[in-house]
Every structure is written in structure tokens, then in C-alpha cells.
Amino acid sequence: MNIGIDKIGFYTPHTFIDMVKLAEARGVDPAKYTIGIGQEQMAVSPVTQDAVTLAANAALRILDKEDLKKIDFVIFGTESGIDSSKSAAVYVHDLLGIQSSARSIEIKQACYGATAGIQLAKGHIALHPESRVLVLGSDISRYGLRSSGEVTQGAGAVAMVISANPRILSLGDQSAYLTNDIMDFWRPTYSDTAYVDGKFSNEQYIAFFLNTWEQFKSQTDMTIADFEAMCFHLPYTKMGMKAMREIFDEGTEEDQKRLTDHYQLSTIYNKNVGNIYTGSLYLSLISLLENDTSLKAGNRIGLFSYGSGAVGEFFTGTLQPEFREALAEAEHKNLFAEREEVSIEKYEEIFSEVLPVDGTNLQLDIESDPATICVAGIEEHKRLYVNKSR
Template identity: 70%
Template sequence: MKIGIDKIGFYAPHLYVDMNKLAVSRNVEPEKYTIGIGQEKMALAPITQDSVTMAANAALKILDEEDKKAIDFVIFGTESGIDNSKSAGVYVHDLLGLNPYARSIEVKQACYGATAGIQMAKGHIALNPKSKVLVLGSDIARYGLNTSGEATQGAGAVAMLISADPKIMTLEENSAFLTEDIMDFWRPIHADKAFVDGKFSNEQYIAFFNKVWNQYKAKSGLELSDFEAICYHLPYTKMGFKALKTVLDEGTDEDRERLLANYKISTQYNRNVGNIYTGSLYLSLLSLLELNENLQAGSRIGLFSYGSGAVGEFFSGKLEENYREHLHVVEHEQLFSSRIEITVAEYEEIFQETLPVDSSTMELDLEKDPATICLAGITDNKRQYVNKVFGKVPVMK
């Protein structure tokens, strides 16, 4: 039985900062951001968007009523959870109006969470072939104003429908994975911003890639020449390039040319959104599928997932016939074209807007947020969400 990605979509907030202008305001050469780390724009989540709303908005555009009835498992990968007890998946399940007879959970392992969700989904569908699983990767990357990690922030979500007989990509059986207890990136319970040892994290990312790549080759018997492209988790777009370079000598000149060209295409969405943690790898995949119109059915795509702390995995998928017919290219073009650039001063002001941490009530102005699903406020320590299509408006106390 073939199991894989039947549908895929993404959402990014409607606000962004130009990285050239951010660099100038930080007294940094713009090329350090645009070339050195490979970022052009940074998506910024207003206070009316969080990991729940972004995931729900990403899924909203790809699911039809048949999907909503068939989904019996929601797996939400995030490191930007809003509750230490209740899963973000439960909120999304309600906001989308899914089949009530379903499991809904949240998975955490840094940027690896959505990949864990996909592997769990494969096992569930193998036992329940008629089921469909909604896998979500949604995060807001926050390091703080004027910090070393500021240029690698971002916000967004990717939603994937995993099913039998998928329309876009069949996930292959072979997979290689690795866990090591390291402190390259972490965020303690008390902190609202991450801590990172940047140099060490870069080194571990590459080391993990090489270890799981070699394990994958031993398991599968495949080589570099068997791949049309390799997509990477992208905390910033230059990171995957550093890893890819370490294996290019294994292929021919033709292999190197093909993989480098497709890598560049796979980074275009990420360059204009920024780091979205659990969704970054799958935004890279989406960029490749939607922007390269020459990929053929049967092409094998490699996928490298890395979550600091750390867990890494390399796996692969093969494109299905007519897969492009099931992508949402026009909707994603419209999402990008409708975004609004804000000044650095506006970015700094929005970045510092936060929800109350006591029992205060806060009602938010939704008029400035064009998204269908928004955070409307907080009351009695409960977040109040709105799906404008459902007309579900909470009563603020």
C-alpha cells in the first residue's frame, strides 16, 4: 500500500520586514543577511496570530468536506505551544470543524516535530487504510530584538494531509534517524525566547546530516545519483547548502548541477518567510514542487529533518502522476503578493506586543488581520479563537 502526502498547503502572516532594511537599522552590511544567511524577507506574526491560528489557516485552504469527515487523527508538531497541558491539535480540530471521532495531539522535539507526526501518520494509516491524518507544523521563531539570532526569525505553518494512495508524493519505506543529547538550541519553560549556541548548532546539523545520510544509503542501497533533489530543514537558507556541499563529491557533474539547481529553487519560499521551525523542511519541499515545473512523476526527493537537542532523520518520497494538479500554486502566489511590508520601527513595536500572563481579559482588534482564523483575545486565562467563516465569535467577559 502506498502512503504519503495527499495535499499540502502553507500559511504565513500578512506582515513582513525587508531584511536589507533590518540590516541597515542594525548597522550590519545587508549582504550579511541576504547572502551570508540567505534571507530576503521575514514574516512577522501580529498578536492576532499564534501557532494555532497559523496551522488552522494553512489547513483551511486544502481540506474539503470529505477530508474533514475522513480525518481521524490530528498531529500538531510545534515548539511554540500555547498550553502545557491541552494540545494545539484540539483547538485546530474545532476551528476546522473536523470529524469529532478523532485523536488530536501535540508533538514536541524542536524542529523535528512535524516529521515525527508524518512517521506516526504512516503507521496509523497502515493499520487503518481508509483514514486520513492531518499533520501540522506551525511555529513563531523568536530570538529577540538586536540579538544574534534576530535575522533568523520568522512565522508560518505548513499543513499536510497524509493518506493511502496519495495524489502528490508517496513516502518510501527506508528511513534513517539519530538521537543525541546535546545543547545546541533550547528554550526553558520560563523563557519566551530561545537560547542557541549558533556555531555548535551549525556543526551538529551537518554532522547529523552526514550520519543519517550514510545510514540511509546502507539501508536503501541508493546513492546521490538516485535523487532528483534533496530538501532540508532551513533555519536559514544557507544552512542546507552547507550540508549539501559535503556530499556533492559522491555524484557526477550532472548530479551536482541538478541538485544545486533544485536546492536553490527549494529555498525560495523560505527566503521570503524566514524560520518556521517544524514547518521549515516542508516549506522547502513545497517551494520545490510549486516553483519547478519540470519535475517529473517518479522523481525521488530526499528530505532531511533536524530538530536541535537533537534528533535528525533522512527519508525520501517519489512524486505521483499529475501531482501538480493537486498543488495550490495560485493561492500561495496570492498569499505572497498580498503581504504588507512594515518598517523596522513597526516591527519592533509589534514584536513586543504580548498577551497578559495573569488573569486579565484582553480583546484584540481583528479588523487589521485579513486571515480567516484569528486569535480574538483572552479571558479567564483562555484564548478565544474566531473562524470568520463559521461566524464563531466568543463572548468576552
């Protein structure tokens, strides 16, 4: 059975900062951020947005009435969960008005969660071909003001509809994966910012890619020449290229140029949003599909997912005849065009405004947030969500 991505969209908050200005404010050579790290802008999430609302806003832009009737499984990958018991998927299920005969769950494994969700969705569709599964990857990346990881922050979500006979990308049956208990990145339950061993994490990312790539080749007898393009989880946009260069000696100069050219186009959106953890790989895929006019039906795309701690997976997808018609390119261009740049001082103010952790009741000003779905406040230890379109 042909199973894969039928629809895909993303959402990012309406405010952002310029990385050159951040570098100047931190007394750093701007080239370190724009060239060394490969970032140009960074999304800044207001207190009226969290992982739930980002995901719901992303899904709202791609779902129609038929989807709402046929989706019977909502899978939410995140490491920015808002409750230790209730899944973020249940909130999204209600905010979108998905029919009630559905499963709704949350998956956590660092930046790998959405990929795990896709693999679960494939199994569900194989058993229930008429169903549709909504897979979400949503996160707010926080390392702290003036921290070493500040430049790799970001916020956003990707929503995907997985179905039989998909219009965008048919996912391959073969997949290679690896788990190893390491401490390259972690987020303790008592901290709202992450901890990372940057050099070690970079090394492990590459090691996991090479391990899963070798596994995949042995399973399929494919080589680098069989791939039109490769997309990577991008904590920052130079990371994927560091990994891909490790296998360039397996191909020709033509292979190297083809993969490099496609890779650059796959990073455009990530450069201007920043790191969105579980959604990062799929934001890169959207960027590739919407900015690369040379792609055509039948092209095979390699996908590398990495979640610190760590789990990695290499798998593939094949572009379908209707893939261009099924994209939400115009919607995403408008999303970027309507964003507002804020000063570094304003960014620091927004970053420091957080929801209370002691259950204090709070009402937020959601009129200043143009998003359709927002966090409206807290009442009796419950987050209050509003869908303005209702």
C-alpha cells in the same frame, strides 16, 4: 501500501519586513543577511496570530468537506505550544470542524515535530487505509530584537493530509534517524525567546545529516545519483547547502549541478518567510514543487529533518502522476502578493506586543488582521479563537 502526502499547503502572516532594511537599521552590511544567511524577507506575526491560528489557517486552505469527514487523526508538531496540558491540535480540530471521532495530539521535539507526526500518520494509515491524517507544523521563531538570531526569525505553518494512494508524494519505507542529547538550541519554559549556540548548532546539523545519510545508504544501496532533488530543514536558506556540499564528492559534476539547481528553487519561499521551525522542511518542499517546472512523476526527493537537542532523520518521497494538479500554487502566490511590508519601527512595535502571562482578560482587534482564523483575546485564563467564516 502506497502512503504519503495527498495535500499540502502553508500560511504565513500578512506582514513582513525587508532584510536589507533590517540590516541597515542594525548597522550591518546587507550582504551578510541576503547572501551570507540567504534571507530576503521575514514574516512578522501580529499578536492576533499564534501557533494554533497559523496552523488552522494553513489547513483551512487545503481541506474540503470530504477531508473533514475522513480525518480521524490530527497531529500538531510545534515548539510554540500555548498550553502545557491541552494540545494545540484540539483547538485546530474544533476551528476547522473536523468530525469528532478523531485523535488529536501535540508533538514536541524542536523542529523535528512535524516529521515525527508524518511517521505516526504512516502507521495509522497502514492500519486504517480509508482514514486521512492531518499533520501540522506551526511555529513563531523569536530570538529577540537586536539579538544574534534576529535575522533567522519568522512565522508560519504547513498543513499536510497524509493518506493512502497520495496524489503528491509517496513516502518511502526506509528511514534513517539519530538522537543525541546536546544543547545547541533550547527554549526554557520561562522564556518566550530561544537560546542558541549558533556555531555548535551548525556543526551538529551537518553531523546529523552525514550520519543519517550514511545510515540510509547502507540500508538501501542508493547513491547521490538516485536523487533528483533534496530538501532540507532550513533555519536559514544557506544551511541546507552547507550540508549537501559535504556529499558532493560522492557524485559527478552533473549530480552536483542537478542537486544545486533544484535546491535553489526549494529555498524561494523560505527566503521570504524566514524560519518556521517545524514547518521549515515542508515549506522548502512546497517551494520546490511549485517553482521547479522540470520535476516529473517518478522523481525521487530526499528529505532531511533536524530538530535541535537533537533528533535528525533522512527519508525519501517519490513524486506521483497527479502531483502538479494537487498543489495549491495559485493560493500561495496570492498569499505572498497580498502581504504588506512594514517598517522596522513597526516591526519592533509588533514584536513587543505580546499576550499577558498573568491571566489578565484582554480583547484584541481582529478586524485589522485579514486572516480567517485569529486569536480574539483572553478571558478567565483561556485564549479565545474566532473563525470569521462561521
